[in-house]
Amino acid sequence: MIRLPIYPADKPRRPTDGPVRDVALTIDGAAVRVPEGATLLDACGAAGVEVPTLCFAANLTPVNACRICVVELDGARTLVPSCSRKAEAGMVVRTDSPRVRTARKLVLELLGSSVDLSATPHVATWIERYGADPARFGPAAPPAAAGARDAAVAGHHHVGDGATAATVGQPAKVDNDLFVRDYGKCILCFKCVEACGDDAQHTYAIAVAGRGFDARISTELATPLPDSACVFCGNCVNACPTGALVFTREFELRRDGQWDEARQQETTTVCPYCGVGCAITLRTQDNQVVRVTSPLDSSVTGGNLCVKGRFGWQYVGDPPPPTTK
Numbered sequence: 001m002i003r004l005p006i007y008p009a010d011k012p013r014r015p016t017d018g019p020v021r022d023v024a025l026t027i028d029g030a031a032v033r034v035p036e037g038a039t040l041l042d043a044c045g046a047a048g049v050e051v052p053t054l055c056f057a058a059n060l061t062p063v064n065a066c067r068i069c070v071v072e073l074d075g076a077r078t079l080v081p082s083c084s085r086k087a088e089a090g091m092v093v094r095t096d097s098p099r100v101r102t103a104r105k106l107v108l109e110l111l112g113s114s115v116d117l118s119a120t121p122h123v124a125t126w127i128e129r130y131g132a133d134p135a136r137f138g139p140a141a142p143p144a145a146a147g148a149r150d151a152a153v154a155g156h157h158h159v160g161d162g163a164t165a166a167t168v169g170q171p172a173k174v175d176n177d178l179f180v181r182d183y184g185k186c187i188l189c190f191k192c193v194e195a196c197g198d199d200a201q202h203t204y205a206i207a208v209a210g211r212g213f214d215a216r217i218s219t220e221l222a223t224p225l226p227d228s229a230c231v232f233c234g235n236c237v238n239a240c241p242t243g244a245l246v247f248t249r250e251f252e253l254r255r256d257g258q259w260d261e262a263r264q265q266e267t268t269t270v271c272p273y274c275g276v277g278c279a280i281t282l283r284t285q286d287n288q289v290v291r292v293t294s295p296l297d298s299s300v301t302g303g304n305l306c307v308k309g310r311f312g313w314q315y316v317g318d319p320p321p322p323t324t325k
Contacts, residue, residue, distance in 0.1 A: 106132075278305060292313055
């Protein structure tokens with residue numbers, strides 16, 4: 001079986017202070033030992049067991065939103081989210097039981113029937129693995145965004161600057177030169193909110209507004225993004241698992257049918273803008289930079305960058321300016 005590159009890495013996170021002892025547990029019949037404080041997802045990774053995740057990132061606080069990483073724990077009444085449940089001595093965990101497979105299948109079907117998952121890595125593999133059929137919930141709902149937007153303009157309904165839970169097919173928001181917001185792909189995983197808040201940037205420019213089917217990612221008082229507190233660091237773009245937030249150049253290539261990962265290369269180097277020494281990974285296609293990230297295990301960045309490091313590469317590959325005598 002091919003093991004997909006899913007976070008966390010094989011090395012479980014360890015507590016930073018105090019003595020560390022190992023705890024022994026059983027995962028799918030195999031004995032596993034992990035450091036105290038590691039999660040069940042860490043333990044699965046150490047055991048070589050793949051567990052799908054969407055709302056989890058190794059550099060963000062788990063929020064247990066997507067529920068695709070659930071596992072069955074002996075003695076627990078419900079399935080538990082492996083991304084946040086701590087490993088304890090003597091636990092017996094099953095990651096591929098009929099109950100787990102049914103839960104993951106249903107999560108994929110509900111997501112696939114309400115949002116566009118076409119740009120979400122590994123989802124097609126998961127859908128095939130668990131036999132998910134989003135179409136069994138009926139055809140996709142017609143785009144509600146246009147009508148809702150018209151009503152908002154007329155003063156009948158407030159939509160705000162974000163996405164509702166049923167926005168499949170709505171036009172992408174292009175209101176700046178750096179990244180595009182395609183809310184038809186948003187699964188409300190909270191990762192962008194976490195990256196903008198306590199876990200990384202501490203800007204708090206975005207949050208989840210509304211409730212139920214009206215829940216959406218929005219700026220304060222639905223202020224347009226360029227006029228909001230956003231500093232365009234792009235850490236939310238880096239955290240997004242579905243392509244709801246995407247670099248402008250990547251968006252244009254995907255829109256034009258020219259995005260081809262088989263022709264792309266990744267090169268990790270050092271950001272040239274200041275002396276901090278942030279590690280950046282440039283993804284290039286046809287000698288053009290199409291995306292910039294930072295390694296999650298970088299001791300300098302922890303996967304995060306500033307606006308210059310994330311977006312200040314437009315000059316790469318451009319022709320030199322004309323010279324005058």
